Amino acid sequence: MSQQRQSIVVSSPKSAIMPFAPIAGLRTTGCLFHRCSRLKHGILSANASSPQGLRKLKGEGGNDIIEYAFIFMIFMSMLLGIVDFSRVLYTYHFLSNEAREATRWAAVNGADCGPQTSTNPSGDNSCDGVGGMNNGTASGSDILAYVQNHTPPGIDRTKINVTATWTVGLNGPTTCTTTPQAPGCTVEVQVSYPFTFIVPFIRSTPLTLSSTSEMIIIH
Numbered sequence: 001m002s003q004q005r006q007s008i009v010v011s012s013p014k015s016a017i018m019p020f021a022p023i024a025g026l027r028t029t030g031c032l033f034h035r036c037s038r039l040k041h042g043i044l045s046a047n048a049s050s051p052q053g054l055r056k057l058k059g060e061g062g063n064d065i066i067e068y069a070f071i072f073m074i075f076m077s078m079l080l081g082i083v084d085f086s087r088v089l090y091t092y093h094f095l096s097n098e099a100r101e102a103t104r105w106a107a108v109n110g111a112d113c114g115p116q117t118s119t120n121p122s123g124d125n126s127c128d129g130v131g132g133m134n135n136g137t138a139s140g141s142d143i144l145a146y147v148q149n150h151t152p153p154g155i156d157r158t159k160i161n162v163t164a165t166w167t168v169g170l171n172g173p174t175t176c177t178t179t180p181q182a183p184g185c186t187v188e189v190q191v192s193y194p195f196t197f198i199v200p201f202i203r204s205t206p207l208t209l210s211s212t213s214e215m216i217i218i219h
Contacts, residue, residue, distance in 0.1 A: 080199045087154070088195060088209070094152055095191045095211040102147050103189040103213040106164060109138035110217035111181040126219070137181050140164040147191055155193065163190045169216065181217060188214040 113127035114137040129135040134142050144162040151157040168176040169186030176185040192210035197203050 077199065077201075081202060084197045084199055084202060087198075088207070091155060091193060091195050092209050092211070094155060095193055095209055098147050098150060099189055099191040099211040099213040101150065102143050102162065102164075102191065103187060103215045105132075105134075105146055106138045106143050106187045106189060107215045107217045108219050109134040109142075110183055110185075110187075110219050111137050111179050112183055112219050113137065143189060159194055161192045163192075164188070165190075166217075183217050183219060185217050186214060187217055188212065 109127050112122050112124060113133070114123045115125050116123040127134050127136050127138075134146075138146075140162070143164045144160075147162050148157045148160055151160065165188045166176070166180035167186045167188065168174075168180075169184075173182070173184045175182050179185075181187070190210055190212040192208055194206035195209050196206045
């Protein structure tokens, strides 16, 4: 009975040491378990295959450059389109405002503010060029000069077209047929401008913008 128990005691430590031996032999410096050595072995394997990963990254970098180029072209087209349409609104606002101002200016520089003549005995010589008045009765060329002198930056004044028309109007006096710039007659001023876009694929030819205003001559 004692011999059997002794053999059990001796064989037990031996069986416990045998399985532990391969674990201790495979252990990596700084690791306490076999799992850590396997982890480091995996890291070394990944580092060994880095050239293949770099080649893959280089291929994806080329695709990114192409995608960036397309996105950049679309973005710049939208940006330039916004700038162009803003310029259109800016130009049309000038034409609309200047058509009204030129018509009002022509309405206060009618036949009665000019010098007294046999054909215009009611002239009072008030159109003396002082205070924004014209030197004499405003003509078509005078109205064009008035519009060009009030042209804001960004608009080519040499491309502005002004058309002034004097008519009898609905309630105009009969004297409008002989003196179209007399008080009570109607003056109509149309201001137009050929607008050119910066972005060529929006419109390659100039876009003609125009605005018309009409008013009764009061002086």
